[in-house]
Amino acid sequence: MRMFLYGFRNAFRNRMRLWVVAILIALPFFFFLLMQALGSAVSEHLDQLQRNVNNTLQLRASGSMGHVNMVGSDTMLLAEAVEKVRNVEHVVNVEPYALAMDPMEGGNFAIIVGLRPGDAKRLESHGEAGNPRIIAGRDLTQADVGQPMGLIGQRYAQWFNIDPKSFQETEITLDPRRSNNVIFPLPGNPQKIRIIGVYASGYVFGDLQLFIPLDIFREIYPTDGISWLFVTVDEARNVAAVERGIREALGDSADIIAPKSGAAFESSIAATLNRVVRGGIALTLSLAGIVIFFTMMIVAGERIREIGTLKALGASNRGIVAQFVAEAVALSAVGATLGFVFFTLLSGLVTRRVFTLTAAPFLPAEYRETLFESLNLSFGLSSPLLLLVLVTAFAVAVLGSSYAAWKIAHLSPVEALRDE
Amino acid sequence: MNKQNVERAFIELNNVMKEYRRGADIVVALDLEHLEIDARGLLGVIGPSGSGKSTLLHLLGAMDRPTRGTVVVAGQELEMLKPVELTRFRRETVGFVFQSFNLIPNLTAAENVALPMEFTGRPKEERRRRALELLEQVGLGHRAKHRPHELSGGEQQRVAIARALANDPRLILADEPTGNLDSQSGQMIYKLLKEIAGERLVIVVTHDLRLSERVDRVVELQDGRLISQEASTSRR
Numbered sequence: 001m002r003m004f005l006y007g008f009r010n011a012f013r014n015r016m017r018l019w020v021v022a023i024l025i026a027l028p029f030f031f032f033l034l035m036q037a038l039g040s041a042v043s044e045h046l047d048q049l050q051r052n053v054n055n056t057l058q059l060r061a062s063g064s065m066g067h068v069n070m071v072g073s074d075t076m077l078l079a080e081a082v083e084k085v086r087n088v089e090h091v092v093n094v095e096p097y098a099l100a101m102d103p104m105e106g107g108n109f110a111i112i113v114g115l116r117p118g119d120a121k122r123l124e125s126h127g128e129a130g131n132p133r134i135i136a137g138r139d140l141t142q143a144d145v146g147q148p149m150g151l152i153g154q155r156y157a158q159w160f161n162i163d164p165k166s167f168q169e170t171e172i173t174l175d176p177r178r179s180n181n182v183i184f185p186l187p188g189n190p191q192k193i194r195i196i197g198v199y200a201s202g203y204v205f206g207d208l209q210l211f212i213p214l215d216i217f218r219e220i221y222p223t224d225g226i227s228w229l230f231v232t233v234d235e236a237r238n239v240a241a242v243e244r245g246i247r248e249a250l251g252d253s254a255d256i257i258a259p260k261s262g263a264a265f266e267s268s269i270a271a272t273l274n275r276v277v278r279g280g281i282a283l284t285l286s287l288a289g290i291v292i293f294f295t296m297m298i299v300a301g302e303r304i305r306e307i308g309t310l311k312a313l314g315a316s317n318r319g320i321v322a323q324f325v326a327e328a329v330a331l332s333a334v335g336a337t338l339g340f341v342f343f344t345l346l347s348g349l350v351t352r353r354v355f356t357l358t359a360a361p362f363l364p365a366e367y368r369e370t371l372f373e374s375l376n377l378s379f380g381l382s383s384p385l386l387l388l389v390l391v392t393a394f395a396v397a398v399l400g401s402s403y404a405a406w407k408i409a410h411l412s413p414v415e416a417l418r419d420e
Numbered sequence: 421m422n423k424q425n426v427e428r429a430f431i432e433l434n435n436v437m438k439e440y441r442r443g444a445d446i447v448v449a450l451d452l453e454h455l456e457i458d459a460r461g462l463l464g465v466i467g468p469s470g471s472g473k474s475t476l477l478h479l480l481g482a483m484d485r486p487t488r489g490t491v492v493v494a495g496q497e498l499e500m501l502k503p504v505e506l507t508r509f510r511r512e513t514v515g516f517v518f519q520s521f522n523l524i525p526n527l528t529a530a531e532n533v534a535l536p537m538e539f540t541g542r543p544k545e546e547r548r549r550r551a552l553e554l555l556e557q558v559g560l561g562h563r564a565k566h567r568p569h570e571l572s573g574g575e576q577q578r579v580a581i582a583r584a585l586a587n588d589p590r591l592i593l594a595d596e597p598t599g600n601l602d603s604q605s606g607q608m609i610y611k612l613l614k615e616i617a618g619e620r621l622v623i624v625v626t627h628d629l630r631l632s633e634r635v636d637r638v639v640e641l642q643d644g645r646l647i648s649q650e651a652s653t654s655r656r
Contacts, residue, residue, distance in 0.1 A: 002538050006527075013526045309522040312483060313583070314511020314539045316504070413483040413510075417518070 003319040007326025010299075011334070018334065021295050025335025025396075026342055028288040029389065032281055033343040034354050036388070039277035041375035042270050045202070054236040057243065058257040059085070059229040059250075066227035067111070068100045071182050076225025081250055088245035090238040091231055095119040098217045099227035102210075103180040110156045110208045112174060114217020117144045121151070121199070122230060123206035132206065133374050136167035137197030140211060148216050150193040154200050154373060155207035164198040171195070174210075176221050191220045200373025204365075229254075269363060269371070276359045285396055288332070292400025296328050300404045307408055308416025317409045324408055328401035329394055336393035340386065347379040429492075430459035430590070430621055431480060436489030438475050438644075449475040450644045452489070457639075459590065462617035464635035465625045472644035473625040474595055480623065481514045481593045482506045494590055511539050515584030517594035517613075521576040523568040529555060529579045530564040536586040554582035558612060574605030581612055592622040599626075610634050 012018060060066045064075035076098075086094045098114035115121065117140040121132060132153075140151050150172075154164055160172045171194050176186040193212055201207050218224065233242045243256055300307070310320055352372055360368045438450040450472040457463060465473045478484040479491050482498050491498045494513050501509060510516075515536075523532045533551040542550075555561050558578040560571075568576055577597060584592050594613060598606035606628075613622050614634065624635060640648045 009526060305520075305522060306524060309516075309518070309524070310535075311507070312481065312510060312516045313536045314507055314514075314587070316507055316539070319539065414478050417483070417522075 003315070003323040004326040007323035008330045010323065010327040011330035017295075018331065021291065021331050022335040022338050024291045024295075025288050025332055025393075026338035028284040028291070029336045029339025029393070030342040030346070031354065032284040032288070032392070033339060033385070033389070034347055034351055035277045035280040035284065035358075036385075037343075037347065037351070037377050037379060038355060038359065038375070039274060039281070041377045042273045042277065044376055045270060045374065055233045055239060057231040057233065057239065057246070059231060059246065059254045060227070060257065061225075062253055062255050066099060066225075068098065068221045068223050068225070068227065069176070069179070069183050069186050070101055071184050074184075076223065076227055077229055077250075077254060079224050079226060081226060081229060081254065084249040085229060085231055085246055088231075088242055088249055090234045090242050090245075092234045093230075093232035095230040095232075096214065096226045097122070097228040097230065098214060098221070098223060098225070100176070100186075100217070100221045101183045102174065103178050103183050104159055104208075107180060107182075108208075109180070109183060110153075110159070110210060112217065112221070113209055113211045114214040114221075115211060117213050118142050120230070121211050122228075123201050123209060132199040132201035133376055134197050135200045135373055136164035137169065137195070139197055140213065144196075145213050146215055147213060148191060148193050149196050150210045150212040151197045151199055152195050152211075153207035153209045154198050155204055156210055157195070157198050160195075162195060162198065167198060169194055169196055174220050186221055188220060188222055191216075202371040202374030206374075272362050273359050273371075276362050280358055285392065288335070288393075288396045289400040291335075292328055292332055292397055293403065295331060296324070296401040296404040299327065300324070300408055304411070304416050307411060308413050308418075311411075311413035311416060321405045321409050324405050325398060325401050328397040332393040332397035332400070333390060336389045336396075340381075340389050344379060344381055351377060351379075429456040430494060431455070431457035432490075432492045433479075434490045436479065436486045436491060438472075438479065438484070439487045448644050450479070450486075450641075452476070452644075452646055455639070455646060455649070457621065457623070459621055460617065460619065461621060461636040462614050462634075463621065463623045464638045465623060465641065466627060466629065466638060467641035468627065470643075471641040473627075473641055475644070476641065477593050477595050477623065477625050480591070481516060482509045511536065512587060513589050513591055515587070515589040515592045517577070517580050517584050517592065517597045519596035519599040521568070521573070521580045521600075523576055523579060523583075525568050528565050528567055529560060529571065529582075532568070532579055533582045533586055536583060540587055550586065551582070554585055555579070557585075558582045572605070573601050574608060577601060577605070577609050578612065581609070581616070585616060590620050592616065592620060594622065594624045596626055597624060598628065 059077060059081070061075040061077050065073040066076050068074055068076065082094055082096050085091060095115065100112040101109045102112055103109050113121070123132065134151070135154065140149065152162065157164065162170060171192045173190045173192055175190040176188040179185040193210070193216070231242065231246070233239050239258065246254065246256055307320060355372045363371060433452050433455040436450060436452045437448065440447045440449055465476060467473050475484070479486055480493060482501070485499055496509060498506070498509070524535065527535065530548065530551045533554050534547040537547040537550065552561060552564055555564050558581055560575060560578055560582070563571060563575060568579070571579065592613070597613070598609050601609065613624060616622060617636070637649065637651050639646065
């Protein structure tokens with residue numbers, strides 16, 4: 001035990017080296033913690049996706065995308081479908097959406113989504129998990145029913161020069177008469193919508209939407225039909241029975257889509273990210289281990305006569321190795337703690353950069369620029385995280401110093417004292 | 421060897437040879453046919469550089485093994501001991517004093533002296549008390565809390581001697597203990613070694629013939645061989 005204490009004290013013998021080594025270890029630990037935070041956020045993202053998708057069905061008018069102004073694909077479900085589906089056994093929630101397309105430059109378009117404030121905000125293609133992260137302002141609430149307010153995707157917000165970083169509520173104008181080659185004009189007048197918040201979904205198409213209250217949508221785009229109807233089933237095992245019930249209630253007027261293909265796609269994205277994160281963690285911890293390895297090799301070289309002296313005085317190899325490893329653990333712990341401080345102070349500034357350089361290159365183009373914003377990253381201090389850091393620091397120190405410790409253990413006292 | 425022999429010949433070396441490989445050559449560092457040393461007194465080992473003095477000290481202190489032959493110290497045939505037993509032998513039977521003192525720089529004088537006692541598992545209070553006693557004995561009770569860099573060379577060597585005495589070993593091995601000291605400090609160290617040699621065997625390796633005259637007996641080596649062993653003039 002005493003040798004452990006001497007080992008800890010030894011770590012502080014050379015202050016200059018202590019700080020240099022601590023910083024060299026702190027940097028890999030800093031990146032390790034960043035990777036850990038990214039990994040946790042990705043896992044949470046995936047968990048939410050799976051929770052929300054597995055027991056959800058999407059209904060659209062048969063053979064149609066159901067957008068009110070989409071050329072050749074504007075057939076919608078009848079309003080009565082809501083009540084019919086709600087009465088199907090095992091159905092616990094029904095969320096009607098009305099969708100319109102808003103033309104942008106270069107043939108692109110955004111999707112205007114009318115929904116009941118408080119319902120899940122699901123996204124066009126691959127975004128069925130819904131409820132993207134609000135990055136500025138606030139979400140729609142029940143109090144916004146009947147109010148011309150909207151929550152806008154970050155990419156669509158750019159179109160209106162809305163910057164989430166300096167967000168202030170602002171007004172945009174929706175005009176149902178706008179058209180292009182795939183969007184036909186609808187009668188009606190332009191209406192102002194107050195943008196109360198900006199969200200990030202994680203991919204480009206998902207960020208090109210505007211959520212507004214359903215009643216306001218119907219004022220702008222004259223329709224009482226339903227573009228999409230999301231049906232939540234009480235348990236995933238009852239999804240098939242609900243499908244049969246819906247088929248009986250609506251006949252062939254609706255296509256029933258189990259949004260698992262989108263979920264599977266996002267799962268593959270999450271798996272890619274997890275692989276990158278795991279690789280990053282392995283790399284950073286290896287770097288920390290290499291720093292410990294070389295430091296302890298230098299220490300062993302510098303203290304060779306001291307080690308010989310201890311052996312001559314009757315110290316056991318086990319005691320000398322314990323002292324040596326304790327020094328490595330102390331160095332690693334100081335470095336890891338410093339890395340933790342860096343993490344809590346600096347991670348908010350550099351995580352995006354790290355994500356862009358490490359994970360983004362492995363993602364499909366439509367996710368590369370936007371997925372980061374959708375992750376619910378946490379850089380806070382927590383006991384489990386601190387414990388993880390200390391346990392990791394201990395493991396890195398033991399592994400990193402093991403070769404030098406082995407050499408010390410096998411060093412004869414005479415060799416160690418050769419320069420005496 | 422019977423009990424009487426063990427008591428009379430505390431150390432006995434028979435046909436001891438130590439060879440080193442230097443490149444393709446084999447160098448004979450020590451080649452002793454027979455040597456016996458009593459259990460008490462101050463023994464000087466003299467000889468020019470490369471004569472095998474330090475090699476002899478290393479063999480006696482169980483720091484190295486002979487290429488062949490037997491080394492018996494305090495009744496223990498060292499080449500028969502396992503590494504763990506050699507460590508215990510060094511801890512309990514031998515105390516080392518080095519030319520460069522070899523104190524642990526970040527420990528105080530008292531902690532340095534207490535260090536060997538930690539290896540034997542003595543209680544903390546006992547270690548502390550004995551360390552202070554030993555420092556008093558070498559005249560450094562007032563320097564107990566000083567670190568090595570705060571002490572003069574002579575003081576550091578006295579701390580090292582106190583450390584060597586910590587576990588009350590029967591054998592003290594001192595390799596050029598005055599080599600890094602001025603003559604006044606050297607005299608003081610020899611006086612101290614002479615004092616402690618009343619109760620145990622102290623073997624001092626030195627090339628300083630003047631100091632070697634203060635020892636009880638002199639063993640002279642040359643080219644690894646024993647060329648003379650006699651009682652010193654001071655003893656006579």
